[in-house]
Amino acid sequence: MFPFSFEWVWDLGHLVFHGALWYALSILGIGLAYCILKAAWQTARGEEEGHGHP
Amino acid sequence: MDQPKNKRYGMVIDLDKCTGCGACMVACMAENNIPFRDDDTDKLLSVSWMHVYRLSNGKPFPHAEECFLPRPCQHCEGEHGHSPCVSVCPATATDYDMHTGIVSQIYTRCFGCRYCMAACPYHVRQFNWWDPVWPEGMERALNPDVSVRMRGVVEKCSFCYSRYQTALNRAYLEGRRELSEEEYQTACTQACPAGAIVFGDLNNPAHRVHQIVKPDLAHGGRPRNPKVFRLLERLGTHPKVYYLTRRDWVRRAGDNEIQKT
Amino acid sequence: MDSALIPKGVERCPLGRFLVFIAVVGAVLLWGVVAMFLIYIKGLNQTNMNNAYGFALWIWADLAVIALGGGAFFTGLLRYIIGKDELKNIINYAVLIGFVCYSSALLILAIDVGQPLRAWFIFWHANVHSMLTEVAFCLTCYFIVLTIEYVPLMLENRQLQRVTFFRHLAHNMHGIMAVFAATGAFLSFFHQGSLGGVSGVLYGRPFGFRSGIGIWPWTFFLYTWSAAACGPCFTILVTRITEMATRKKLVKDNVIDLLAKIAGWMLLTYITAKIVDTVYWAAVTAPAMGFTLLDFYTNNPGSAYGLWILIAEVGICGVLPALMLVSASVRRNPRLLFLAVLLAVLGACLNRWVMILQMQAVPVLPFEKWFTYLPSWQEIATTILPVAYGIILIAFSYRYLPIFPQEPELNPLPEGGR
Numbered sequence: 001m002f003p004f005s006f007e008w009v010w011d012l013g014h015l016v017f018h019g020a021l022w023y024a025l026s027i028l029g030i031g032l033a034y035c036i037l038k039a040a041w042q043t044a045r046g047e048e049e050g051h052g053h054p
Numbered sequence: 055m056d057q058p059k060n061k062r063y064g065m066v067i068d069l070d071k072c073t074g075c076g077a078c079m080v081a082c083m084a085e086n087n088i089p090f091r092d093d094d095t096d097k098l099l100s101v102s103w104m105h106v107y108r109l110s111n112g113k114p115f116p117h118a119e120e121c122f123l124p125r126p127c128q129h130c131e132g133e134h135g136h137s138p139c140v141s142v143c144p145a146t147a148t149d150y151d152m153h154t155g156i157v158s159q160i161y162t163r164c165f166g167c168r169y170c171m172a173a174c175p176y177h178v179r180q181f182n183w184w185d186p187v188w189p190e191g192m193e194r195a196l197n198p199d200v201s202v203r204m205r206g207v208v209e210k211c212s213f214c215y216s217r218y219q220t221a222l223n224r225a226y227l228e229g230r231r232e233l234s235e236e237e238y239q240t241a242c243t244q245a246c247p248a249g250a251i252v253f254g255d256l257n258n259p260a261h262r263v264h265q266i267v268k269p270d271l272a273h274g275g276r277p278r279n280p281k282v283f284r285l286l287e288r289l290g291t292h293p294k295v296y297y298l299t300r301r302d303w304v305r306r307a308g309d310n311e312i313q314k315t
Numbered sequence: 316m317d318s319a320l321i322p323k324g325v326e327r328c329p330l331g332r333f334l335v336f337i338a339v340v341g342a343v344l345l346w347g348v349v350a351m352f353l354i355y356i357k358g359l360n361q362t363n364m365n366n367a368y369g370f371a372l373w374i375w376a377d378l379a380v381i382a383l384g385g386g387a388f389f390t391g392l393l394r395y396i397i398g399k400d401e402l403k404n405i406i407n408y409a410v411l412i413g414f415v416c417y418s419s420a421l422l423i424l425a426i427d428v429g430q431p432l433r434a435w436f437i438f439w440h441a442n443v444h445s446m447l448t449e450v451a452f453c454l455t456c457y458f459i460v461l462t463i464e465y466v467p468l469m470l471e472n473r474q475l476q477r478v479t480f481f482r483h484l485a486h487n488m489h490g491i492m493a494v495f496a497a498t499g500a501f502l503s504f505f506h507q508g509s510l511g512g513v514s515g516v517l518y519g520r521p522f523g524f525r526s527g528i529g530i531w532p533w534t535f536f537l538y539t540w541s542a543a544a545c546g547p548c549f550t551i552l553v554t555r556i557t558e559m560a561t562r563k564k565l566v567k568d569n570v571i572d573l574l575a576k577i578a579g580w581m582l583l584t585y586i587t588a589k590i591v592d593t594v595y596w597a598a599v600t601a602p603a604m605g606f607t608l609l610d611f612y613t614n615n616p617g618s619a620y621g622l623w624i625l626i627a628e629v630g631i632c633g634v635l636p637a638l639m640l641v642s643a644s645v646r647r648n649p650r651l652l653f654l655a656v657l658l659a660v661l662g663a664c665l666n667r668w669v670m671i672l673q674m675q676a677v678p679v680l681p682f683e684k685w686f687t688y689l690p691s692w693q694e695i696a697t698t699i700l701p702v703a704y705g706i707i708l709i710a711f712s713y714r715y716l717p718i719f720p721q722e723p724e725l726n727p728l729p730e731g732g733r
Contacts, residue, residue, distance in 0.1 A: 001438050007146045017443035020505075021452055027498050028459055033490055039483035047483070079645050098365035098686075111683050123682075138519035144447040145436040160572045165436050166359070166429015168369030169447050175519035175679040177367060181429065183360040205358045206429025286679065290517055310605030 059232075062131075062155040062256040062275070063213055064294035065243070066266050066282065069304055071250035072106075074122030079104045081245030083125075085214055087202045089186030103127065103182045103211035106243050109117060111303045121304045123228075124251070127178040127211035128240065128285065128293030129157050131274065138291055139170035146211060155294055156213050164207040171208060173221055175286055177294075179210045213253075214240040237262050267296050283308045320474055320715045323407070326725035327714050340706050347700025350693040351426055359695040369684040370671050372694045373427040376414055378510050378667035380416040380423075380701070381454070382538070383660060385546025387413020387461060388496075388503035393577065395496035404570045407718045408552045410464045410685075415708055417458045419701030424451075424588055425698050444530075446512035455505030460499035463488065472715055504539055511538025516668045521604040522611050523674040525596060533592050540588065544581035545663035546654040548575050548636075555653055557713065563726050565719040572646050575656065579640025586633040593629065611677050615685040620673050628669060632662025 001018070008014065060203060063118040064292065082088065082104040092137040093264040107123040130137035135150035137157055147163035150156075166301065171179045188196070196202065199216040203209050221238040235254050255260035256269050268278035274292035283305045284293045299305060316330045327333070354361045362369045390409040394402040399495045428434050469475065472484035488495075506532065514523030515532030525532040551571055559566050572716050597608040612622045638653035639645045676686050690698075712718055 001441050005440060007442070008630065017441075017449070021456070024456055024498055024502055028456070028463065031494050031498075032463060033715045035484055035487040035491065038487050039480055042483040042487075043480040048479075050574055056562075096365070098367050100358075107682060132518075138517065141442075141444050141518065143449065144442055144445040145433075145440045145452060146442040147440070149438075163433075163436060164430070164438060166434035168364075168425070168429070169445070170676060171369030172364065172514075172518055173517045176679075177683075180366045181359070181364075181369060183365075184358065204430075205360075207427075224406060255475055274319075286519075286605075288603070289679075291519055291522070307470070307681055310603055310610070310679075312605060 059120070060257065060266050061267075062157075062220075062271075063238075063254070063257040064129070064155065064263055064267070064269075064296065065213075065251060065253045065262050066298055068248075068250040068252075069121050069123060069297050069299040070301065071248040072122045072124060073112055073244075073248055074106055074108065074138065075289040076106055078107060078124050078242035078246045082211070083292055085197055085200070085217075085241035086212070087186075087196045087200050089182065089184070089185075089188075089202070091184060095161055095235065099168065101182065101209065103178070103180075103209070105177075109274075109304065109307050113274065119301070119303070121299070121301065121307075122299070123304075124242070125176060125178065126240075126295060127157060127213070128176050128291065128295045129155060129213065130293050131155060131292070131293060132292055133274075138173045142169045142173045144169065154218065156215060156218075157210075158212060159208065161201060161203045161209060161257065165204040166208065168208060172310060175291070179208050181208050182206060185211040204282070219302040245306070263296075266298060279280055279306075285309070317715075320710070321471065322471075322473060322717040323717070324728065325717075325726065325730060326499065328441070333710070333714060337710060338705060340703050340710070344700060344703035344707065347703060350696035351700065353693055354600075354697065355424055355431065355668060361691060363689055363694065364684075364689040365688075368672075368675050368688045370675060371688055372690040373423050373669050374697055374699065375664075375668050376698045376701075377423050378418045378671060379664045380420050380511075381507065381510060381544045382545055382663045382667060383549035384413040384416025385413055385503065385542030386463075386548075386550035387416075388457070388499050389543040389546050389581075390542050390574065391464070391548060392500045393574075395493040397498065397551075399489060399573065401570050401573055404719070404721050405550065405554065405566050405574060407720070408554060408566075409470065410558050411709060411712055411718060412550055412553050412705075413546075414458075414465045415701075416462045416704035417454065417461055419705060420454065421458060422515075422701055422704075423697070424454075424650050430439045441667070443593035446509045446516055450513070451504050453502045457499055457502040457506060459500065460495055463495050463546075464492065467492075467716070468712075468716055471717055481633055503542070507536035507542040509538040511535045511670075514674050520679065521606045522675075522677045523599050523670055524600065524604070525592065526600055533595075537585070537592060540581065540585040541663055541666065544578055544585045547578040548582070548659040549638075549663075551575055551578070552653070552656045552660055553709075555649075555656075557709070561713070562581055563722065565725065566720050567725065568647075571652070572643075575646050575652060576643075578659070579637060579642075579646075580658075582633070583637040583641055584695070586629065586637050588686060589633065590629060600659075603714070611673070618678060619687070620685075624665070624673070628662055628665045631633050632658045632665055636662065665699040 079102055086103060088101050088103060104124055104126045104274050108123060109121040109123055111119045135152055137150050138152045140148050140157060144167060145165055151158060168181060182205045186202055197283045210259045215266055218238050222235050225233055240253050243251040252262050252266060254263035256264050256275060260265055267282050269275040272276050277296055280299055281295050282298050284296055285308050287309050321327050386409045390402055390406055393399040402600045425431055425434060439450060441448045465487040468486040470481045475481050511534035512532055515525045515534030517523050525534050527533045553575060554566055563648060636655040636658040639651060680682055
């Protein structure tokens with residue numbers, strides 16, 4: 001999973017596989033962080049808007 | 055010292071010499087600390103790295119013939135080491151060693167998903183359904199060079215890899231990098247009373263196994279000797295265990311052929 | 316008693332009846348949990364698997380629930396990316412069903428491995444060339460996506476909505492749901508495909524092996540396609556069962572009709588590709604390995620794997636429901652629609668069964684015979700365990716969360732109701 005595990009090799013297979021994996025994980029992580037931080041900011045500012053679906 | 059050349063360790067088993075005595079199986083179990091249970095009658099639940107099959111030509115007397123076929127791990131090379139089991143292991147717990155041609159199994163890495171068992175057409179990969187229990191006192195007779203395996207992992211024949219390591223250590227101490235043919239032999243080879251099993255380096259023309267098989271290394275090690283065959287040649291697994299026989303029906307029993315009508 | 320938790324504008328059965336229902340299903344769940352601990356403590360010798368049958372009921376269950384859980388990614392794709400807006404009325408339930416399916420798959424996988432404490436090796440020491448590695452990674456990632464999609468739904472519970480932070484969080488998550496849905500579709504494409512690759516790459520197993528493009532065997536694409544076709548069918552099936560259980564109409568017909576129509580065309584194209592694949596495999600791939608089609612379907616004990624299974628999978632549970640679902644008149648008939656989605660679901664399950672169980676039953680060495688397998692009660696109990704868990708999760712979600720946006724409109728409360 002990480003370059004420091006001993007079976008890691010710097011080949012195309014590893015780059016493509018882990019590239020796609022970390023890309024997907026990053027999108028999820030950034031998206032989630034954005035939602036949580038924005039909600040925290042909105043709550044702190046006392047913003048009020050309708051609930052549920054946009 | 056020169057770097058050692060790559061080896062391709064392999065085996066040829068003379069089926070016309072094999073009497074089905076089972077000495078190879080016993081030697082293998084003793085050498086490799088293979089666990090057994092009180093009731094080991096269900097062979098699909100027991101572990102035997104070396105298994106002897108009994109084949110019949112299916113004809114009535116007086117034409118009935120039988121043949122015993124010992125089956126260790128075939129150490130398939132596939133295409134460039136892409137053996138059926140190695141490429142599927144999700145945790146890199148099995149490996150095709152390009153220096154020796156041996157398919158290894160790392161017991162402490164295996165987490166028991168059993169994908170390799172589903173991948174192997176020869177059923178050489180077996181699962182430890184139970185933890186090993188040795189009869190009172192027998193643990194003192196275990197081979198200290200081979201680790202015992204815990205329940206929940208897959209194991210298989212390693213061509214007695216510990217013997218290879220021991221031989222290599224000794225050679226290094228003596229300042230050599232190359233092993234001679236007799237320095238590294240598997241337990242089954244040495245135990246066979248009929249001398250039916252020959253083991254050695256298929257890359258080395260001085261080795262008997264090479265001389266018997268005459269492998270066509272450009273074509274996945276296909277035997278050039280017409281009396282030699284491999285199991286399931288058509289699948290392209292390129293095993294390094296070869297079988298020698300003069301009997302046609304035995305050779306035909308080694309692979310699936312579509313009957314031409 | 317729990318009326319403060321029940322969504323506004325809908326009616327639920329009395330708490331007592333609900334708890335009795337949960338207790339009954341919970342007993343089944345408990346049975347599964349007992350079997351699970353038995354397996355953890357005593358090991359996989361509690362199963363009827365053996366050295367010839369290393370993959371069995373559990374792997375089938377995994378493949379089947381993941382195929383059926385495919386309704387979540389495909390409905391999400393249609394709703395958020397392609398813009399089929401009507402599907403917003405069923406997407407919540409599709410997500411919930413997907414969540415149940417994927418969590419079940421992860422649970423079964425955790426029971427299935429011989430050394431569960433080492434299960435993390437699949438991530439840590441990943442062999443990127445193994446289909447199972449890709450499955451494990453994508454499955455886990457996609458489960459995260461499903462959780463992200465399910466969380467805002469949970470936050471819509473009446474009491475949780477009173478917390479300002481949760482209200483904002485749910486709103487924000489809904490706002491960028493398309494991003495998560497797109498990531499989910501990407502991940503699903505690969506893990507559904509990799510599950511197909513599990514048997515497709517086994518060149519030592521002529522029954523499962525398929526040729527393909529590059530590193531992907533044809534089964535890779537067939538599995539993704541069939542999950543996209545049969546997943547929505549499962550969503551419809553479970554919706555209909557839920558409607559029967561609650562004696563209420565929960566989703567409008569035009570929504571179901573749209574999803575069924577899309578599923579029908581997906582199924583029709585899938586089954587066409589499947590037939591082409593089967594013919595090519597029977598005529599070219601298998602003969603090159605020394606096998607004829609009939610080698611795979613004859614001379615087995617009790618004809619358990621006779622040609623009937625191929626006819627059932629491709630014909631009765633493939634072509635037939637596909638033709639039924641593309642016909643508007645069939646879709647308008649609730650009974651026929653139910654039958655069609657049921658057949659499609661069975662077809663996907665049968666396909667996974669064949670590709671895992673029959674693949675290992677077929678003898679490859681010419682001097683071996685067919686291998687047989689019947690699951691042990693521990694295997695059955697642990698396979699039913701996730702079903703019970705799914706029913707309980709769905710029951711709780713239905714009771715306390717606004718899963719079906721059209722429910723209040725379709726079931727107006729009498730005057731003086733909540």
